[in-house]
Amino acid sequence: MSKTIAINAGSSSLKWQLYTMPEETVVAKGIVERIGLNDSIFTIKYGEDEKYEVIKDIEDHEIAINMLLEQLTTLNIIDSFDEITGAGHRIVAGGEHFKESAIIDDKALALVDELAEFAPLHNPAEAKVIRVFQKLLPNTLNVGVFDTSFHTTMPKVNYLYSIPTEYYEKYGARKYGAHGTSHRYVAERAADMLGKPIEELKIITCHLGNGASITAVEGGKSIDTSMGFTPLAGVTMGTRSGDIDASLLQYLMGKLELTNIKDMIDILNKKSGLLGLSGISSDMRDLQNSDTEAAKIALEIFEDRVRKYIGSYVATMNGVDAIVFTAGIGENAVDIRKNIIDGLSFFGCEMDADKNNVRGEERIISTDDSKVKVLLVPTDEELMIARDVEALKK
Numbered sequence: 302m303s304k305t306i307a308i309n310a311g312s313s314s315l316k317w318q319l320y321t322m323p324e325e326t327v328v329a330k331g332i333v334e335r336i337g338l339n340d341s342i343f344t345i346k347y348g349e350d351e352k353y354e355v356i357k358d359i360e361d362h363e364i365a366i367n368m369l370l371e372q373l374t375t376l377n378i379i380d381s382f383d384e385i386t387g388a389g390h391r392i393v394a395g396g397e398h399f400k401e402s403a404i405i406d407d408k409a410l411a412l413v414d415e416l417a418e419f420a421p422l423h424n425p426a427e428a429k430v431i432r433v434f435q436k437l438l439p440n441t442l443n444v445g446v447f448d449t450s451f452h453t454t455m456p457k458v459n460y461l462y463s464i465p466t467e468y469y470e471k472y473g474a475r476k477y478g479a480h481g482t483s484h485r486y487v488a489e490r491a492a493d494m495l496g497k498p499i500e501e502l503k504i505i506t507c508h509l510g511n512g513a514s515i516t517a518v519e520g521g522k523s524i525d526t527s528m529g530f531t532p533l534a535g536v537t538m539g540t541r542s543g544d545i546d547a548s549l550l551q552y553l554m555g556k557l558e559l560t561n562i563k564d565m566i567d568i569l570n571k572k573s574g575l576l577g578l579s580g581i582s583s584d585m586r587d588l589q590n591s592d593t594e595a596a597k598i599a600l601e602i603f604e605d606r607v608r609k610y611i612g613s614y615v616a617t618m619n620g621v622d623a624i625v626f627t628a629g630i631g632e633n634a635v636d637i638r639k640n641i642i643d644g645l646s647f648f649g650c651e652m653d654a655d656k657n658n659v660r661g662e663e664r665i666i667s668t669d670d671s672k673v674k675v676l677l678v679p680t681d682e683e684l685m686i687a688r689d690v691e692a693l694k695k
């Protein structure tokens with residue numbers, strides 16, 4: 302039976318999910334962590350709750366993928382490698398070139414490499430994994446699914462920064478956004494759940510995980526999103542600051558005696574957000590379980606920034622039909638969803654406390670009378686990737 306594997310490769314990890322297509326049945330999934338470090342962890346989940354796990358040094362992605370393919374046959378999940386007819390690879394930066402998911406031939410792969418300038422930690426690892434697939438599975442169709450593609454429909458008014466235009470023209474300095482596959486998936490699901498054509502809807506999708514972004518989806522197209530040139534911009538995140546006055550960087554670099562801007566950006570990416578504010582953790586659950594003033598403020602700031610983006614996108618679209626919550630926090634944090642929506646009652650948003658009392662389940666969580674519908678939609682980027690591969694197989 303024809304199978305498609307959805308791959309999400311990081312610099313030291315490889316997450317994957319194997320589907321029988323077109324049935325969209327997940328036959329196995331797994332993760333390889335700590336690639337290139339000691340005691341890498343290799344896990345496969347399959348069948349009825351079965352699990353295979355081994356801890357050993359896995360030096361690079363090629364060894365990891367070799368191990369994966371071998372185990373898939375050893376565990377009888379596939380009969381032969383030929384069964385895997387498609388591989389969908391999540392790629393962080395697609396720039397202006399990749400407006401949709403694309404078959405990755407040598408020319409496209411060279412472009413993925415070129416775009417590493419926009420995602421230095423991600424694109425090179427992803428390109429490396431595609432090369433390994435080309436080598437080990439020469440008959441498998443490789444498809445790139447880009448985090449940025451969904452946002453390539455943004456109009457200039459929303460993607461240009463107010464800096465000299467030539468920086469955009471010469472260097473591509475603009476907003477690209479991220480999490481596009483997730484925003485696309487949940488917006489489409491929301492339209493289905495509301496029983497309306499997506500072309501007629503104004504939807505605000507809130508992907509609230511460790512990374513978080515808000516998108517304005519009008520007529521099925523992303524017209525604005527909170528992440529920017531990189532995923533550092535937008536709302537407060539687990540360890541990322543979100544929006545900040547650029548002048549503060551110069552001031553803080555002086556105070557902290559930093560001479561390399563990379564160190565400052567590192568602080569904004571890795572030591573800020575919920576972690577920096579609370580001084581406790583980047584994990585929302587830790588903050589909820591803490592009774593310190595700093596954790597409380599961090600939580601309130603998070604809710605405030607999400608609410609502000611929702612408000613601004615209501616203005617951008619001159620209205621909104623539905624607000625969608627997804628990802629770790631969006632799917633599970635009942636109180637945070639409630640607090641965000643309670644502050645938006647002025648434009649006709651009303652949460653139903655009972656319906657909202659749910660985690661990780663597709664559901665409309667606003668009252669029947671609420672003018673603006675609020676929905677919980679668990680994201681499924683892997684399924685979206687597998688679907689895109691399937692569409693390009695034809």
Ligand code: AMP
Binds near residue numbers: 510584628
């Ligand atoms: P993600 O990046 O989508 O995996 O989301 C991770 C974030 O979701 C972390 O901040 C978690 O603390 C948060 N999260 C997961 N489960 C819950 C929960 N039950 N309540 C609140 N936050 C949660």
